[in-house]
Amino acid sequence: MVNRFCKCYHHLAGKPDAAANFYNDRFIPTHWALNYFKLSECWGVSLMGCCKDCGGELEEIISLPNGLTGDALFQAIYDIVQTVHPYDVKSDALGYYGRCKERSEFYKRRDNRKQSRRSKEFLELFNDWDREAARLWLEKHFPPEKHTEVFRDTGGSLFSTVVRMAQDNGDFGKAGAILDYYLPCEHEGSTRERVKLTAYEFDFVPILNYGCEGIYIDCYLKGKFDESGRSSIHVGTLKTLRRDLECAQIMGELCGSLMHHAFEYVNRGENLHRYTPAKQLEAEYQRQLEQAGKADNDE
Numbered sequence: 001m002v003n004r005f006c007k008c009y010h011h012l013a014g015k016p017d018a019a020a021n022f023y024n025d026r027f028i029p030t031h032w033a034l035n036y037f038k039l040s041e042c043w044g045v046s047l048m049g050c051c052k053d054c055g056g057e058l059e060e061i062i063s064l065p066n067g068l069t070g071d072a073l074f075q076a077i078y079d080i081v082q083t084v085h086p087y088d089v090k091s092d093a094l095g096y097y098g099r100c101k102e103r104s105e106f107y108k109r110r111d112n113r114k115q116s117r118r119s120k121e122f123l124e125l126f127n128d129w130d131r132e133a134a135r136l137w138l139e140k141h142f143p144p145e146k147h148t149e150v151f152r153d154t155g156g157s158l159f160s161t162v163v164r165m166a167q168d169n170g171d172f173g174k175a176g177a178i179l180d181y182y183l184p185c186e187h188e189g190s191t192r193e194r195v196k197l198t199a200y201e202f203d204f205v206p207i208l209n210y211g212c213e214g215i216y217i218d219c220y221l222k223g224k225f226d227e228s229g230r231s232s233i234h235v236g237t238l239k240t241l242r243r244d245l246e247c248a249q250i251m252g253e254l255c256g257s258l259m260h261h262a263f264e265y266v267n268r269g270e271n272l273h274r275y276t277p278a279k280q281l282e283a284e285y286q287r288q289l290e291q292a293g294k295a296d297n298d299e
């Protein structure tokens with residue numbers, strides 16, 4: 001379904017099949033995207049691209065079947081991204097062909113990608129809140145093939161996971177009733193910075209304070225969480241509109257829970273592996289190969 005037009009389109013509008021013909025001639029896809037606030041309300045996958053003539057942004061949306069959730073939803077999104085090829089025909093003999101060469105080349109490149117690249121791009125489609133569920137789905141269906149291939153968390157996805165762990169543990173009992181919202185930082189303002197966490201020498205630090213309209217818990221990572229040289233990033237916020245003592249005490253207790261669950265999560269063996277710096281993973285992998293080689297020689 002055509003969802004966007006560039007400036008070249010106006011003189012064609014209104015003619016039968018104009019939109020489809022227009023896209024057929026000019027649409028060059030560049031990447032896939034999901035635009036949603038709640039994943040359960042996501043109804044389509046976007047193929048983003050540009051106009052061959054003016055370079056303007058174009059978007060084709062491929063609808064998802066209604067009512068999918070959990071694994072079935074991830075599978076449907078994955079299948080669309082890997083196989084659908086709007087406006088081109090695919091034949092066994094010729095590969096992709098259609099009215100726009102650049103588009104056929106995009107589909108061909110897509111089909112030639114390695115699994116590790118497919119998995120990483122799939123993970124990038126999701127908001128921080130859903131990144132963990134998408135990662136678990138990937139690890140189940142397309143487990144990484146090498147010691148060095150890991151699916152990283154982002155600052156916002158770590159925050160989301162920690163909030164979910166606290167909820168599952170019943171720690172939101174009192175806070176749940178007074179909270180106005182809790183959001184990973186990617187939802188704030190226009191910046192969608194997503195810091196991938198590639199080191200584990202950091203603390204998860206919830207900071208409790210009065211804000212302009214209530215009490216806020218601002219969660220930060222402090223220490224070494226990637227290779228950027230920064231030592232502090234904001235990853236998410238929980239907020240209540242009340243300002244009284246009882247409320248301050250409840251929010252304080254919640255800070256303790258969040259700190260605890262973050263520590264438990266990051267230091268769990270399989271997660272620690274995903275937070276290990278790339279260089280260290282590479283060194284560990286080389287050692288494993290050498291050991292395996294030695295074992296072969298000994299036989």
Ligand SMILES: [Zn+2]
Binds near residue numbers: 006008051052056
């Ligand atoms: Zn155009």
